[in-house]
Amino acid sequence: MKRVISVVGLLALACVIGGPAPVAAATEAVAPTFTKDVLPLLQRSCQSCHRPGTAAPMSLLTYGQVRPWARAIKDRVSARQMPPWHLDRSIGVYRDDPSLSDAEIATIVGWVDAGAPQGNPEDAPPPLDLAALDEWAWGEPDMIVSMEKGFTIPAEGADTFPSEIVESGLTEDRYMKWVQLLTTANCCVHHEHVYAFTEQNPDDDDNVDTVHVTEYVMGNNGDYFPDDTGKLLYAGSKFRFAPHYHPWGEEVHDISRVGIKFYPRGEKPDLEVTSHRIRTGIGDDWTLNREKVEDLLLKQGIDLPLDGETPLEPFLTEADVNSLAQLSIPPNTVARSERFLRLEQPAIVINFQPHMHFRGSRMLLEAIHADGRRQLLTDVPNYEQVWQLTYTYEEPHLFPAGTILHSVAWHDNTAANKHNPDPSAWIGWGARTMDDMGNAWTDIAFMTDEQYEERRAEQLDRLANPPRPRTSNEQ
Numbered sequence: 001m002k003r004v005i006s007v008v009g010l011l012a013l014a015c016v017i018g019g020p021a022p023v024a025a026a027t028e029a030v031a032p033t034f035t036k037d038v039l040p041l042l043q044r045s046c047q048s049c050h051r052p053g054t055a056a057p058m059s060l061l062t063y064g065q066v067r068p069w070a071r072a073i074k075d076r077v078s079a080r081q082m083p084p085w086h087l088d089r090s091i092g093v094y095r096d097d098p099s100l101s102d103a104e105i106a107t108i109v110g111w112v113d114a115g116a117p118q119g120n121p122e123d124a125p126p127p128l129d130l131a132a133l134d135e136w137a138w139g140e141p142d143m144i145v146s147m148e149k150g151f152t153i154p155a156e157g158a159d160t161f162p163s164e165i166v167e168s169g170l171t172e173d174r175y176m177k178w179v180q181l182l183t184t185a186n187c188c189v190h191h192e193h194v195y196a197f198t199e200q201n202p203d204d205d206d207n208v209d210t211v212h213v214t215e216y217v218m219g220n221n222g223d224y225f226p227d228d229t230g231k232l233l234y235a236g237s238k239f240r241f242a243p244h245y246h247p248w249g250e251e252v253h254d255i256s257r258v259g260i261k262f263y264p265r266g267e268k269p270d271l272e273v274t275s276h277r278i279r280t281g282i283g284d285d286w287t288l289n290r291e292k293v294e295d296l297l298l299k300q301g302i303d304l305p306l307d308g309e310t311p312l313e314p315f316l317t318e319a320d321v322n323s324l325a326q327l328s329i330p331p332n333t334v335a336r337s338e339r340f341l342r343l344e345q346p347a348i349v350i351n352f353q354p355h356m357h358f359r360g361s362r363m364l365l366e367a368i369h370a371d372g373r374r375q376l377l378t379d380v381p382n383y384e385q386v387w388q389l390t391y392t393y394e395e396p397h398l399f400p401a402g403t404i405l406h407s408v409a410w411h412d413n414t415a416a417n418k419h420n421p422d423p424s425a426w427i428g429w430g431a432r433t434m435d436d437m438g439n440a441w442t443d444i445a446f447m448t449d450e451q452y453e454e455r456r457a458e459q460l461d462r463l464a465n466p467p468r469p470r471t472s473n474e475q
Contacts (some may be wrong), residue, residue, distance in 0.1 A: 031111065140316065155249055178261045192241065218387055225273055356438055
């Protein structure tokens with residue numbers, strides 16, 4: 001913030017009133033202060049994670065907590081490493097965007113360079129009423145499904161990938177409006193998937209109903225679906241909790257639970273949301289992996305009629321599923337891999353979440369249209385595996401049938417990658433963080449041709465008739 005005196009303006013004023021021109025004295029810019037300028041930015045973009053009980057290395061609630069970290073904060077925000085929002089900000093508009101503008105970064109830099117002054121305490125906004133880490137973000141859920149035994153995570157040791165199956169108690173099909181996972185081990189959960197599946201009916205060839213309920217990762221632990229969309233849970237579903245734990249220096253016991261808010265009974269949203277994992281490498285290619293898939297399933301006592309759409313996650317451990325994919329990252333190289341998903345029906349694409357490990361450096365998602373035109377949806381050039389962010393589009397992307405979603409992943413296995421534990425290793429696909437992956441997660445809602453034409457007409461009408469800007473009298 002600056003106070004500027006115009007020398008030319010003062011001289012002109014002096015000439016008008018006939019007095020002598022005053023001697024212009026330069027004034028210095030007023031330095032930003034913590035209470036007035038910096039604290040509001042921390043409240044908006046930092047404090048939900050940087051507070052007691054989270055995996056964040058420090059709390060940033062008060063001046064006393066922030067001041068020792070001032071120069072580190074300047075460095076991280078200047079490099080756009082914090083707050084975590086690792087995409088190309090020139091592409092697309094997203095919900096819940098915590099990123100700082102160039103002017104806001106300049107405010108923090110100016111505050112640090114001025115000695116990080118506290119300022120007048122009366123300028124500080126009221127403290128945020130932050131929900132407790134064990135509270136639901138969007139109110140009370142209609143149903144809570146919890147682990148029964150849970151898992152103890154040791155203070156030290158290798159990563160673990162356990163799973164626990166519990167009954168949901170759901171007696172009828174219901175559509176989810178939102179879903180959230182809470183864990184009692186925020187420090188140690190690298191990520192956690194929750195799947196729902198029904199019992200098999202041996203007399204029915206189409207005997208498996210399965211849903212990816214949600215995923216917990218650092219920076220995201222729930223899904224709130226757009227209006228008139230929702231995920232369908234089937235009556236009699238069992239829930240499978242599939243966490244990936246990473247020891248964090250102290251022994252912790254985890255009892256994860258999922259809270260779900262349903263649409264009212266009998267109400268069916270226009271579109272059903274399904275989650276899709278566009279794997280780089282080979283992934284679920286039955287031509288190459290069918291024999292191994294059948295062997296893994298039979299060892300679990302499961303006999304499924306396999307096809308390219310058969311879900312594996314509800315029945316196999318994450319390590320088993322990952323063993324079916326192939327990814328090659330040679331030593332001291334930057335490897336590029338890609339994967340395609342064809343939309344067999346018209347659809348909206350709601351979000352995008354890249355998932356890789358330490359060597360993952362960049363991932364993008366684009367749409368390839370029937371005429372060959374490529375539309376870049378999201379590019380994440382500064383990927384960091386400790387922040388598995390989901391980027392939700394402010395307006396979901398609408399596509400006709402036949403559109404191809406194309407994901408491209410880059411893995412940096414060189415010494416230039418500061419996160420790389422060993423550039424000399426040849427890395428393949430695996431569940432351990434020392435291995436790697438290339439998953440492009442996205443929520444998609446398919447629709448009929450009639451629904452597509454209706455939504456396309458509404459979209460074209462909005463583009464042709466944008467909202468009229470409000471006048472100063474209306475503001």
